[in-house]
Amino acid sequence: MSAATQEQVARAIDSVPGWSRDSVRARPLIGGLLNSNWLAEHEGETYFMKVYGVGSENFVNRDLSIEAARAAHAMGIAPAVIHYDVAAGVEVCQFLHGYRASTNADFVRRDFQERVIDLYATFNAGPKLSVTKDVFEMTDEHIEQGAEVGAIRPADFDWLCKEYGRAKEAFHASGLDIVPCHNDPMPGNFLVPDGQEEVSDMKLVDYEFASNNERAYEIGVFLGEMFIDPATSQELIERYYGEMRRDLLARVTVARAVADMKWGSWAVQQRQLSGWDFDYQKYGIWKYARARMLFNHPDWNDWLSWI
Template identity: 55%
Template structure:
């Protein structure tokens, strides 16, 4: 149950923080406001806000301390604005580039997907259609390929003294081979969402799927968007091949190779992100364990007898 307060009734530091944020939104000045914290969000504090006399509710996000080292909030806002113009995201009501404070319309009648939902064919089809729409939109101003993302996290991990796996150098050997393969073949750059956590996909009865939370968006390799999605949803090989063909309209060896190599890279990326997060704050989540698991999944793909063949086919 969401505990709701009226503006001026704050009882905790979190509530004082959101009241201060509410007072910064020009459209809400001098109006009666009710707010309540939402469950979810690993790095941020999220709130549902109601304005007296307004027919819409609003979603307010206060960025978590330290997250600015891997989230470009200006790019995130650009992606959210573009996505809304494409009809796949809520309207952006307010954004402050100084610290990333965001306000969006609250999508009434929608619920967040779960991993189980992604095993439904109609959900899989809707996700790929949504991605095609976003990928077909304008490229984002910031280009950060999967290699840029991983390099950034590895530098941060070294700087923070994060606990890294003993065989990191072995994994980096395969990582550099992947970089060389993509550099030689060329990148297929499009606007990418980059963060297929199930809860970022919203569904409602008789409503089109919507995509929220563009924090990690960038112009990136198209195949990475699919690789990280298929890995995050635990899709087996037959389902992966089916969805590659559904997205591209054909099933070529080079496309399969690019997606599978990117699937391994996705696990390196999110494992490295996790061990960095472990050092940033005392989050209510075991990031180190999550990172260990992601590194383990990357090893599994690097050790696949087909991996060198995939690299050659990229």
């Protein structure tokens, strides 16, 4: 996949009812690993426009992502979807004036951490989406995709897969807790009012990886992505579930390891396919290293038994 060309952007603009390449001024925004993002101005109004990356349809169910985004908007936690056209490869959303994307540095703050947990609690409590795809299905799919394209994997990949398989068996034995999930806690997916200390009006955006999924994964992947320490992790788990039990701690912690297997496997096969200027291989090997750290943790077998 590569960045959108001017002609792709022009065709995307022309597909929006009432828009034309002559009446819309678009400028690129920083960010996005599967797509290119644009600020589009039309008749005095500003919109967020996403032009789908070539080949991204292999990884993103666009109809499902729009369904999830619209459900989140109805809950008051996401901007409105104005238009989308899969054939033209474009979606247009409400632009949130006065908001900025969060950064990794923001998530050292406890109020940011707690607000994300509350956003997840809201979205996870919503109506089920039309598609269930749990993290184990996702991970298995990425592992298979990697094999097909000759992804470069760690020397101990077979062992990593064995421990991942034990986690999968433990979850399936206890039963999955399936709820609508966002599944992608990149810092830039959390928008906050710019220049304000208060983050209670944080919004959650980019539902490309949304699906019905295991509840503990939603929390575990966030805690891992933001490097939340064990003590704070337990407090945030208690905030989400309303209580702390060892089985809840185990589910979220093991899901955190599975998340690293999932994203590591996604990244190393992306390295074989993507033309974006991003070191997918380094990212993937780092994710595998984090999974390995938890698989080697002295409490790993206990966590599996507590699930």
